Amino acid sequence: MTGVPWMPVSAFDALNWLGLLAFALAGALDGADNDLDVLGVAVLGVVTALGGGITRDLLVDRTPVALTATADVLVVLAGVLVAVFLVRNGRRISTDSLAVQIPDAVGLSAFAATGAIVAWDSGLSAFGVLVCAMLTGTGGGAIRDLLVGRTPGILVEDFYATCALAGATAFWLLRSAGAPRPTGVAACVGIAFVLRALAIRYDWHLPTVG
Amino acid sequence: MTGVPWMPVSAFDALNWLGLLAFALAGALDGADNDLDVLGVAVLGVVTALGGGITRDLLVDRTPVALTATADVLVVLAGVLVAVFLVRNGRRISTDSLAVQIPDAVGLSAFAATGAIVAWDSGLSAFGVLVCAMLTGTGGGAIRDLLVGRTPGILVEDFYATCALAGATAFWLLRSAGAPRPTGVAACVGIAFVLRALAIRYDWHLPTVG
Amino acid sequence: MTGVPWMPVSAFDALNWLGLLAFALAGALDGADNDLDVLGVAVLGVVTALGGGITRDLLVDRTPVALTATADVLVVLAGVLVAVFLVRNGRRISTDSLAVQIPDAVGLSAFAATGAIVAWDSGLSAFGVLVCAMLTGTGGGAIRDLLVGRTPGILVEDFYATCALAGATAFWLLRSAGAPRPTGVAACVGIAFVLRALAIRYDWHLPTVG
Numbered sequence: 001m002t003g004v005p006w007m008p009v010s011a012f013d014a015l016n017w018l019g020l021l022a023f024a025l026a027g028a029l030d031g032a033d034n035d036l037d038v039l040g041v042a043v044l045g046v047v048t049a050l051g052g053g054i055t056r057d058l059l060v061d062r063t064p065v066a067l068t069a070t071a072d073v074l075v076v077l078a079g080v081l082v083a084v085f086l087v088r089n090g091r092r093i094s095t096d097s098l099a100v101q102i103p104d105a106v107g108l109s110a111f112a113a114t115g116a117i118v119a120w121d122s123g124l125s126a127f128g129v130l131v132c133a134m135l136t137g138t139g140g141g142a143i144r145d146l147l148v149g150r151t152p153g154i155l156v157e158d159f160y161a162t163c164a165l166a167g168a169t170a171f172w173l174l175r176s177a178g179a180p181r182p183t184g185v186a187a188c189v190g191i192a193f194v195l196r197a198l199a200i201r202y203d204w205h206l207p208t209v210g
Numbered sequence: 211m212t213g214v215p216w217m218p219v220s221a222f223d224a225l226n227w228l229g230l231l232a233f234a235l236a237g238a239l240d241g242a243d244n245d246l247d248v249l250g251v252a253v254l255g256v257v258t259a260l261g262g263g264i265t266r267d268l269l270v271d272r273t274p275v276a277l278t279a280t281a282d283v284l285v286v287l288a289g290v291l292v293a294v295f296l297v298r299n300g301r302r303i304s305t306d307s308l309a310v311q312i313p314d315a316v317g318l319s320a321f322a323a324t325g326a327i328v329a330w331d332s333g334l335s336a337f338g339v340l341v342c343a344m345l346t347g348t349g350g351g352a353i354r355d356l357l358v359g360r361t362p363g364i365l366v367e368d369f370y371a372t373c374a375l376a377g378a379t380a381f382w383l384l385r386s387a388g389a390p391r392p393t394g395v396a397a398c399v400g401i402a403f404v405l406r407a408l409a410i411r412y413d414w415h416l417p418t419v420g
Numbered sequence: 421m422t423g424v425p426w427m428p429v430s431a432f433d434a435l436n437w438l439g440l441l442a443f444a445l446a447g448a449l450d451g452a453d454n455d456l457d458v459l460g461v462a463v464l465g466v467v468t469a470l471g472g473g474i475t476r477d478l479l480v481d482r483t484p485v486a487l488t489a490t491a492d493v494l495v496v497l498a499g500v501l502v503a504v505f506l507v508r509n510g511r512r513i514s515t516d517s518l519a520v521q522i523p524d525a526v527g528l529s530a531f532a533a534t535g536a537i538v539a540w541d542s543g544l545s546a547f548g549v550l551v552c553a554m555l556t557g558t559g560g561g562a563i564r565d566l567l568v569g570r571t572p573g574i575l576v577e578d579f580y581a582t583c584a585l586a587g588a589t590a591f592w593l594l595r596s597a598g599a600p601r602p603t604g605v606a607a608c609v610g611i612a613f614v615l616r617a618l619a620i621r622y623d624w625h626l627p628t629v630g
Contacts (some may be wrong), residue, residue, distance in 0.1 A: 008376070015223065016257055024450050031629075032628070032629045032630055034571070034630075035576070035628055035630070036571075036575045036576050036628065037575070037576060037577070037625065037626035037627060037628050037629075038627060038628070039454045039574070039575070039582060039585075039626050040574070040576055041573060041628075041629050042576030043574075044575070048510055054479070058478055058479070059264070059268070060273055061271065061272060061273045061482060063479065063542065063544070064479060065551075066477060066547075066548075066549060067539075067544045067545060067548030069545065070545050070546075070550060072576065073545070073547045084629055087629045088629065088630075121271065124277045125277060125279065125280055125283070126255055126280075127276075127277065127279060127280065127283045128276075128277030131277060132277075137584055145251070146356065147571060147572060147575065149361050149569070150359075150569075151244070151246075151358055152357060154249070154253075155241075155246045155247070155249070155250030155253055155357060156245070156252070157213060161249055162249060165249075201374055205247065206247035206248050206249050206250075206382055207247060207248060208242075208245055208246065208247050208248070209241075209242045209246075209297045209298065210242055210297055210298075268478055268479070269474070269479065269481060269483065269484060269487060271483045271484055306486045329487075332483065333488065334487045335487060335488055335490055336488075336490075338487030339489060356566065356567075357599070359569070360566055360569075361454070361456075361567060361569050362567060364459070364460070365451075365457070365460030365463055365464070366455070366456050366457060366460055367457070367565065371459055372459060373422075374460075394518050415457065415459060416457035416458050416460075417458060418450075418456065418457050419456075419458055419461050419504055419507045419508065419622070420450055420455070420507055420508075
């Protein structure tokens with residue numbers, strides 16, 4: 001998810017890394033809560049952080065970046081180690097706390113933008129752009145939920161994937177109208193993050209159909 | 211799943227679209243029955259209809275058609291909208307009713323043929339043809355089952371995937387014997403559909419082993 | 421998983437086939453224990469034996485070997501048939517018995533080596549080599565667990581995936597130091613098998629984090 005050439009490392013990559021750290025931390029804490037062993041905790045952290053991007057890379061038919069690059073993996077392992085340290089020392093942090101939720105929202109927004117970029121560059125349709133943005137942002141968490149036996153949270157309870165879809169819609173509209181990539185990325189990240197922050201603040205949920 | 215060049219849109223494509231509509235409808239109704247939110251209902255409809263074909267495309271190493279073409283996606287969204295409309299207006303339709311089961315059987319048969327075609331054209335073995343036909347016809351429903359926490363229905367209870375396997379076997383035998391593609395497709399669709407219709411009519415189930 | 425050109429069929433391929441047989445047998449027995457129908461039993465055997473290698477092939481972006489080659493598939497089907505025969509005749513064999521556990525350990529070790537080879541040849545990072553070795557050795561069993569509604573056993577209870585990771589680490593270190601492939605493979609298989617055998621003998625488990 002790194003290596004986008006048109007932006008300095010200090011901006012977009014930093015957002016991605018913060019997101020990877022938050023995703024890995026939340027996933028590993030979830031693993032500890034479900035009484036997994038140390039390998040299970042590490043796998044859950046890695047899957048939560050990297051699973052969405054790997055799924056996206058499979059869809060656009062390329063070898064997952066996470067299996068060839070190393071920077072992302074080191075960030076993820078750092079997140080897992082922090083989680084293990086916290087749990088071993090009588091954890092004071094909940095995955096519902098703002099200290100996890102805000103970096104998680106950053107990750108969701110940055111990952112959605114990365115997914116939209118990859119899908120756009122691969123020539124996918126508008127639907128394909130939305131699918132890749134949503135999967136990159138939420139696919140890792142969904143796989144984590146399945147691994148511990150839950151229906152993925154994004155399907156039942158929250159205003160979460162919707163933020164990625166809204167950001168990716170803005171990206172697609174702007175790019176289709178001829179806007180340059182940084183504009184599309186900024187809109188995607190901004191819209192997704194603001195929506196997610198509002199959803200956390202005001203406890204938004206999507207309605208059910210019935 | 212569209213764009214097969216050797217047959218008019220009015221025949222094979224129509225079967226595929228009817229199947230996509232039925233799969234999307236049944237998946238979205240299932241989502242509503244499981245109290246998913248509106249996004250979850252839409253995702254379940256989309257996954258049920260497109261998940262099998264996407265899995266098949268991953269196996270034969272190409273970007274999923276569903277992420278680049280648009281006609282299929284519009285049909286699927288129509289199926290989801292019909293489901294939402296039905297649920298909101300005090301649904302009168304069950305996924306067990308013939309109004310869903312017959313189009314579903316059409317979809318199963320057409321999808322099995324599509325899977326067999328793609329696998330054959332990709333040079334897979336007989337086993338590969340069977341796997342792709344079964345996954346295209348039943349993979350979306352299996353992913354749906356996993357997402358809502360059920361063991362995939364095709365593994366436990368029904369005479370369903372067997373119909374796709376029988377049709378694909380006929381396809382492979384005919385093609386290996388030199389028959390032209392339309393002959394193989396017609397045999398695959400015909401055999402799968404007739405078997406499925408008989409299974410619905412006479413309530414066939416596969417035996418267990420013990 | 422066959423066709424590695426630098427070793428006679430009688431050595432590495434034989435290990436792989438023994439593993440495929442054991443994995444298919446254990447998977448099919450598990451399916452029967454979960455009251456799946458005959459198709460479900462067959463699918464569970466096939467998925468357990470071939471699912472890990474197929475997942476690995478998806479990650480390195482190639483059409484799964486299992487869908488183009490035939491020798492592996494025949495071995496897997498033999499394993500399924502043995503399981504069905506055993507169940508129908510009042511099975512005397514448990515998946516916990518050494519008659520299943522030892523061949524299973526051979527399969528785990530050989531599959532880990534195959535995964536490490538494929539990942540190395542595809543130019544993946546050290547992390548990618550570990551992921552592919554672990555997935556090839558344990559991915560099929562994890563998918564099986566998910567299909568019957570369990571959290572994958574490798575995440576909660578056992579000293580199993582750890583053996584594959586240790587073997588793959590040795591492979592990567594040796595290859596990075598310039599050792600020829602057979603040396604790396606022998607070290608991977610040997611270390612993974614000995615660790616797994618010790619884990620069975622002394623009932624090793626990984627600790628939990630809390």
